[in-house]
Amino acid sequence: MNLRIAVEKKQGNFLLQVKAEVSGERIGIFGKSGSGKSTLVHLISGLLPPEKGEIFLDDECLFSTAKGVNLSPERRRIAIVFQQAMLFPHLSVKANLLYGYRRCRIENRRIKPEALIDLLQLQPLLLRGVANLSGGEKQRVALGRAVLANPRLLLMDEPLSALDDTLRFQIIPYLKSVSEEFGIPYLFISHSILEMQLMVDRIVVLKEGRMAETTTPDQLARNSMAQSPKGYLNLLHLANPLQDNGLYAYPWGHNTLLISDGEPTKQSLFELSSREIILFKKHPEAISARNLLECRVSEMFDSDARVGVVLLVNGEKLVAEIVHSAAEELKISVGSTLFAAIKASSFRKLG
Amino acid sequence: MILVPEDIAAIGLSLKVALAATALALPFGFALAWLIVFKKFRGKMVLEVLVNLPLTLPPVVIGFFLLLLLGKNGWIGKLLDASGIPIIFTWKAAVIASATVGFPLLVRSIRLGMESIDQQLIEASRSLGAAWYDTLATIILPLSMRGIMAGSSLMFARSLGEFGATIIVAGNIPGLTQTIPLAIYDYASSPSSVTMALSLCLVSVLISVVVLVVHELLSKKLDRRSAL
Numbered sequence: 001m002n003l004r005i006a007v008e009k010k011q012g013n014f015l016l017q018v019k020a021e022v023s024g025e026r027i028g029i030f031g032k033s034g035s036g037k038s039t040l041v042h043l044i045s046g047l048l049p050p051e052k053g054e055i056f057l058d059d060e061c062l063f064s065t066a067k068g069v070n071l072s073p074e075r076r077r078i079a080i081v082f083q084q085a086m087l088f089p090h091l092s093v094k095a096n097l098l099y100g101y102r103r104c105r106i107e108n109r110r111i112k113p114e115a116l117i118d119l120l121q122l123q124p125l126l127l128r129g130v131a132n133l134s135g136g137e138k139q140r141v142a143l144g145r146a147v148l149a150n151p152r153l154l155l156m157d158e159p160l161s162a163l164d165d166t167l168r169f170q171i172i173p174y175l176k177s178v179s180e181e182f183g184i185p186y187l188f189i190s191h192s193i194l195e196m197q198l199m200v201d202r203i204v205v206l207k208e209g210r211m212a213e214t215t216t217p218d219q220l221a222r223n224s225m226a227q228s229p230k231g232y233l234n235l236l237h238l239a240n241p242l243q244d245n246g247l248y249a250y251p252w253g254h255n256t257l258l259i260s261d262g263e264p265t266k267q268s269l270f271e272l273s274s275r276e277i278i279l280f281k282k283h284p285e286a287i288s289a290r291n292l293l294e295c296r297v298s299e300m301f302d303s304d305a306r307v308g309v310v311l312l313v314n315g316e317k318l319v320a321e322i323v324h325s326a327a328e329e330l331k332i333s334v335g336s337t338l339f340a341a342i343k344a345s346s347f348r349k350l351g
Numbered sequence: 352m353i354l355v356p357e358d359i360a361a362i363g364l365s366l367k368v369a370l371a372a373t374a375l376a377l378p379f380g381f382a383l384a385w386l387i388v389f390k391k392f393r394g395k396m397v398l399e400v401l402v403n404l405p406l407t408l409p410p411v412v413i414g415f416f417l418l419l420l421l422g423k424n425g426w427i428g429k430l431l432d433a434s435g436i437p438i439i440f441t442w443k444a445a446v447i448a449s450a451t452v453g454f455p456l457l458v459r460s461i462r463l464g465m466e467s468i469d470q471q472l473i474e475a476s477r478s479l480g481a482a483w484y485d486t487l488a489t490i491i492l493p494l495s496m497r498g499i500m501a502g503s504s505l506m507f508a509r510s511l512g513e514f515g516a517t518i519i520v521a522g523n524i525p526g527l528t529q530t531i532p533l534a535i536y537d538y539a540s541s542p543s544s545v546t547m548a549l550s551l552c553l554v555s556v557l558i559s560v561v562v563l564v565v566h567e568l569l570s571k572k573l574d575r576r577s578a579l
């Protein structure tokens with residue numbers, strides 16, 4: 001998917017002025033509230049017209065003041081997943097799911113309802129009214145409804161913000177799998193760096209109505225390390241642990257990580273804050289932290305007053321965060337060997 | 352309760368006029384409410400004032416304006432006269448009078464119904480491939496049904512009670528244009544007909560109660576459907 005956009009839109013005192021070109025299947029739009037993310041969603045989907053500019057999706061002109069083109073939303077084939085599920089309250093789950101499908105031209109109906117209902121595990125919900133669904137179920141139906149419209153692009157407008165943490169990490173695999181399975185590119189809009197790390201490959205960063213930069217999720221997380229309350233979040237997909245004295249021993253590449261909050265057999269996602277990693281110059285004699293990993297410094301970066309230390313542990317990567325004086329005292333430089341201590345309870349299970 | 356054949360005719364006519372006025376006003380009311388709620392255009396305020404004007408004007412004034420408009424020398428009257436359709440002093444004039452007087456009530460209720468629809472539901476529908484008229488028919492219409500029903504009941508009830516505008520444009524001709532309120536007015540002006548007036552009053556109360564009960568039942572049904 002290639003999206004080329006150069007638009008201006010004034011709303012009261014707020015001026016959105018974005019010029020960007022992004023390619024890829026999983027693009028993020030990141031910005032604080034009030035940065036213009038929502039307005040941009042409206043402009044791309046055709047729900048609001050820009051004052052001037054142009055929008056191209058895969059070389060098709062969706063909007064252009066110069067050419068006098070403004071495709072109506074129903075002809076753009078861009079489906080939106082909103083923050084709230086926004087299911088039609090007067091229709092059943094099935095009728096909601098098929099709303100877009102029935103309006104899609106037959107030659108464009110690539111995704112069949114049966115396949116999608118299977119993937120999103122919606123079968124048991126089909127005949128229910130939408131009022132009796134839980135928050136997570138509603139969002140799954142909303143996602144299914146958008147995908148069944150067989151869009152060229154999915155706009156996910158903060159689809160996880162209204163969900164609590166447990167639900168959020170239950171929905172993420174669904175969001176990713178429908179897009180991968182059916183080959184629909186998406187634009188994922190959010191103000192959460194963690195969601196960006198989990199969902200996208202490239203990010204357009206919006207600041208006060210303008211495009212500040214295009215970057216990668218990792219770079220974004222590194223840049224915001226010092227201001228973010230949890231620092232840089234290392235994300236670890238781990239599976240098949242062995243029970244070990246009340247802890248879970250997870251294989252991690254060629255290493256083993258001892259984690260308190262594990263779950264037998266299932267694959268789990270853990271976050272580890274860069275601030276939870278303590279670095280030693282030499283191997284300590286004895287230590288209460290259950291994980292002591294020998295590692296090599298592969299890279300160092302500055303984030304305001306902090307130093308990010310990228311560690312390689314037998315080929316696996318972790319980012320630790322220290323203050324400048326600590327970096328000087330330990331004489332850390334790229335290539336030096338360190339020992340990283342991490343408590344078993346520092347890993348937080350996300351889903 | 353005593354009802355003479357003229358009274359029965361008045362009751363029949365009242366129901367016919369109220370029903371026709373509601374049916375006539377409904378599509379216009381829906382379209383206007385939609386315009387006011389969902390569209391941005393110049394002169395919206397003027398339109399809103401015009402729509403609401405009959406609510407504040409004395410019905411007699413409305414009747415008089417309608418008489419000027421529909422009479423032999425009025426803009427519309429001339430056209431109708433030329434095509435051989437008499438309006439003034441027929442039951443059709445009563446329908447137009449009732450429709451005009453009750454119109455703001457209808458538009459107000461439908462508007463309230465439409466305003467309670469989340470804008471994002473409409474956006475969702477459009478982004479799922481529905482053209483504006485499709486969204487209007489499949490999302491806005493069903494979701495403003497409660498407002499439409501409330502508006503129709505109000506309009507129907509208001510039409511049953513219409514007096515001032517009706518007597519001016521339709522007159523008070525027993526068996527032809529005499530509705531319940533006009534008949535009661537006739538009876539009330541002669542002291543010997545108190546019982547007759549009272550009978551028609553009772554019929555009025557009865558019809559009003561039926562309208563309200565039907566409205567409540569339909570609302571309950573809608574509630575049950577949306578709670579599925």
